[in-house]
Structures are given as C-alpha cells and as structure tokens.
Amino acid sequence: MDSITRHAASQPQHFIAPDGLSLAVERCGAAAAPVLLFAHGFGQTRQAWRGATHKLAAAGWQCVSFDARGHGDSERVADGRYHLAQFIEDLRALASAQPSPPVLIGASMGGLLGIAVAGDAQRPAPFSALALVDITPRWExxxxxxxxxxxxxxxxxxxxxxxxxxxxxxxxxxxxxxxxxxxxxxxxxxxxxxxxxxxxxxxxxxxxxxxx
Incomplete structure (x- = not known):
C-alpha cells in the first residue's frame, strides 16, 4: 500500500518512513508515466532537482523527489541521532512504494545511498537503474x-x-x-x-x- 498522502499540487506529499518519520515528497508528471526518483545530496533539499524534474516531466516522465530525513521539509529525528542505515531504508521504502520500479538518480549522498541499496546481496534493489551525479564509490x-x-x-x-x-x-x-x-x-x-x-x-x- 502506498503510504503517500495526496495534497494539492503546490504542497509536498508526505511519505511515512519505516520508523514512522514523515518525509516530504514532490511528484510531477503524468501518473501513468515511468518513474524517475531523485535523491539529493547531503545538506540539500528536493528543490535542487526542481529544474530537472519539471523538464523531464514535460518530456513524458513521472518525477519524484524528496527531502531526506533531517533535511528541508522532512521531519527531524527527535533525539538528534541519525544513522546511515535509516537513510538507506528510507530510500528503499520510497522506491518500493512507486507504481513501477523507478530509475534512481542520486547526487552525492543520494548516489551513495543508491549504491548501498543496489549492493545489498540479501535484497534485490527496488529500482530498475541507477544514475550517479557528482559521486563515485570512492571519494577524496x-x-x-x-x-x-x-x-x-x-x-x-x-x-x-x-x-x-x-x-x-x-x-x-x-x-x-x-x-x-x-x-x-x-x-x-x-x-x-x-x-x-x-x-x-x-x-x-x-x-x-x-x-x-
């Protein structure tokens, strides 16, 4: 069951993460179109993708972007303790909630999370492809x-x-x-x-x- 609550187009939707935290999600494009899921970098928000998502939606894609936990309009962890595993599970859950396996486009931190999800030998990745932006598996x-x-x-x-x-x-x-x-x-x-x-x-x- 999709745990995204629908709102007016000008408002973010809200996706409930596996641990109950609310994540802000923005969707544009035709509902029946193939999905592109955008994951932003550390310290950024979904707004970083807005130019790209609007252009790609006009080209026939359904574009979904979100604020990672502790970023932008998403909830902050009450006790201030963030763990990498939480970010990975958030991404896996959001990708799994899409109507079809999305193409994940991850920048910086978003790309690293995508690599972590794709590299899990115990669970298949819930996306059909992974595009990395401004990140590699190793960095300086x-x-x-x-x-x-x-x-x-x-x-x-x-x-x-x-x-x-x-x-x-x-x-x-x-x-x-x-x-x-x-x-x-x-x-x-x-x-x-x-x-x-x-x-x-x-x-x-x-x-x-x-x-x-």
Missing amino acids: AAGVARILDFMRAYPQGFADYDAAAVAVAAYLPQRGGRKGEERLRALLRRGADGRLRWHWDPALLDVVENEG
Whole structure:
C-alpha cells in the first residue's frame, strides 16, 4: 500500500518512513508515466532537482523527489541521532512504494545511498537503474573535509539573504555570481531569533563524523 498522502499540487506529499518519520515528497508528471526518483545530496533539499524534474516531466516522465530525513521539509529525528542505515531504508521504502520500479538518480549522498541499496546481496534493489551525479564509490577525503568545514562555518546563521549569498559565492566561486534570494529560500529557514540558518538539522554532521 502506498503510504503517500495526496495534497494539492503546490504542497509536498508526505511519505511515512519505516520508523514512522514523515518525509516530504514532490511528484510531477503524468501518473501513468515511468518513474524517475531523485535523491539529493547531503545538506540539500528536493528543490535542487526542481529544474530537472519539471523538464523531464514535460518530456513524458513521472518525477519524484524528496527531502531526506533531517533535511528541508522532512521531519527531524527527535533525539538528534541519525544513522546511515535509516537513510538507506528510507530510500528503499520510497522506491518500493512507486507504481513501477523507478530509475534512481542520486547526487552525492543520494548516489551513495543508491549504491548501498543496489549492493545489498540479501535484497534485490527496488529500482530498475541507477544514475550517479557528482559521486563515485570512492571519494577524496580532502573534498569531504572542505564540504564539512563550510557546513560548520555559520552556526550563528545569517542576518539576511545577501549575507548568505556572499558566503555561498565565496565557497563556490566557479559557479559565477551569487545565488538569488528565491534559490536561497529553499536552503534556509528563519529561526526564532530572526536569523537565517541552513534548512537541515545540524545533528546530521554527526553521521558523517561517526559513520561516514
């Protein structure tokens, strides 16, 4: 039984993970079309795929993207303890809930989770193919350290979107220019103190440090 609750097109759907956590899911394209399932990278959200999903939906695919636990609009773990196995089971369950085995497109962390699911010798993968974006089975430790350093760098958050844009542009100078406020809104949330912080649970960093 599909555990996705239907909502208006402008609202995310909600998928209940095996341990009861609610994950935000977005679907576009014809319901009868073959499914592409998109898994984002660490510290990102489903919004990272929006340009691709809209174009591919227009080309005849049904596109499903989601926020991993602790990211974006998905629930955060109450005790702050995240484990890699939970992310793997979330992906397996969501892929299994689709009307037909999807093609999984995984970026960075999403690709690693796909590799883990596909590499399980005890259970067949619930997707028909796996496409990796910006990830390989092996990666350079220095690159991972640079990403984590940036993610830890602003615990106090940002006063406004301009300040966040400056930080991102300094981290990714090769992208050229600053991210616009609209794109940053998908990555940041405003706290009770009025400051903007990344749209993911800081406790997620413990997963990389302890299990990465």
